[in-house]
Amino acid sequence: NAGVMQNPRHLVRRRGQEARLRCSPMKGHSHVYWYRQLPEEGLKFMVYLQKENIIDESGMPKERFSAEFPKEGPSILRIQQVVRGDSAAYFCASSPRQGEQTQYFGPGTRLLVL
Amino acid sequence: DQQVKQNSPSLSVQEGRISILNCDYTNSMFDYFLWYKKYPAEGPTFLISISSIKDKNEDGRFTVFLNKSAKHLSLHIVPSQPGDSAVYFCAASLNTGNQFYFGTGTSLTVIP
Numbered sequence: 321n322a323g324v325m326q327n328p329r330h331l332v333r334r335r336g337q338e339a340r341l342r343c344s345p346m347k348g349h350s351h352v353y354w355y356r357q358l359p360e361e362g363l364k365f366m367v368y369l370q371k372e373n374i375i376d377e378s379g380m381p382k383e384r385f386s387a388e389f390p391k392e393g394p395s396i397l398r399i400q401q402v403v404r405g406d407s408a409a410y411f412c413a414s415s416p417r418q419g420e421q422t423q424y425f426g427p428g429t430r431l432l433v434l
Numbered sequence: 435d436q437q438v439k440q441n442s443p444s445l446s447v448q449e450g451r452i453s454i455l456n457c458d459y460t461n462s463m464f465d466y467f468l469w470y471k472k473y474p475a476e477g478p479t480f481l482i483s484i485s486s487i488k489d490k491n492e493d494g495r496f497t498v499f500l501n502k503s504a505k506h507l508s509l510h511i512v513p514s515q516p517g518d519s520a521v522y523f524c525a526a527s528l529n530t531g532n533q534f535y536f537g538t539g540t541s542l543t544v545i546p
Contacts, residue, residue, distance in 0.1 A: 355536075362438070362523060365533035365534065379533065421468075422483065423480075425470070428475075
C-alpha cells in the first residue's frame with residue numbers, strides 16, 4: 321500500500337516563473353492537506369481539499385497561490401510568479417475521512433527560487 | 435503567532451538513557467496532540483498521539499504525557515536508540531478544525 325506520493329522532490333525556478341507541485345494521496349484517502357515549512361520553522365497549514373472541493377484555505381496566501389484536487393488525478397499546488405520567499409519545503413498529507421485525527425505525510429517537494 | 439512551541443531546538447542523549455522532548459501550547463481549545471518524527475529529506479512520520487481526555491499514552495518505548503492545566507506535553511523515549519536520532523515535531527488540532535498546528539521541532543541526537 322503506497323504512501324503519499326509527491327513530485328517533483330526538488331524544483332528549481334527563477335523569479336517570475338510558475339511552480340506546480342503534485343500530490344497523490346494514500347490509496348483510499350480522499351482528503352488532502354498542504355503544509356509549507358520555511359527554513360528553521362515548523363510546518364504551517366496552507367489548505368485542505370476533498371475531491372473537487374476546497375474545504376479550508378485559511379492558510380493560503382491571498383495572491384499567486386492556488387490549489388485543486390480534481391476528480392481524477394493528483395492534487396496540485398500552484399504558485400504563480402514565484403519569489404525568493406517562496407523557497408521552502410512543501411508537504412502534502414492525506415487522511416481517509418474528515419475529522420480523522422491522523423494525517424499521513426508525503427516526502428515533500430523542496431522548492432528553490434533563484 | 436506560534437500556538438505550539440518547542441523551546442529546545444536540540445537535545446543530545448546517550449544511548450540507553452531516557453530522551454524527554456517538551457512542547458507547550460497556548461490554545462486551551464486544542465483537544466488532540468500528536469508527535470511526528472522527521473528524518474532529513476523525508477516527510478514527517480506519525481509517532482504517537484493523545485486525546486485531551488487522557489493524560490498519558492504509551493506505545494512501546496514511546497510515552498506521551500499531557501498536562502492540560504500547564505498546557506504542556508512531553509514525549510519520553512526509553513531506552514533511546516541511535517535510530518531515534520531525528521527531528522521531532524509536536525502538533526495539535528482543534529475538534530472543529532482541519533489543520534494541525536506544528537511546533538518548530540527538536541533535533542534529537544542519540545549518541546552510541
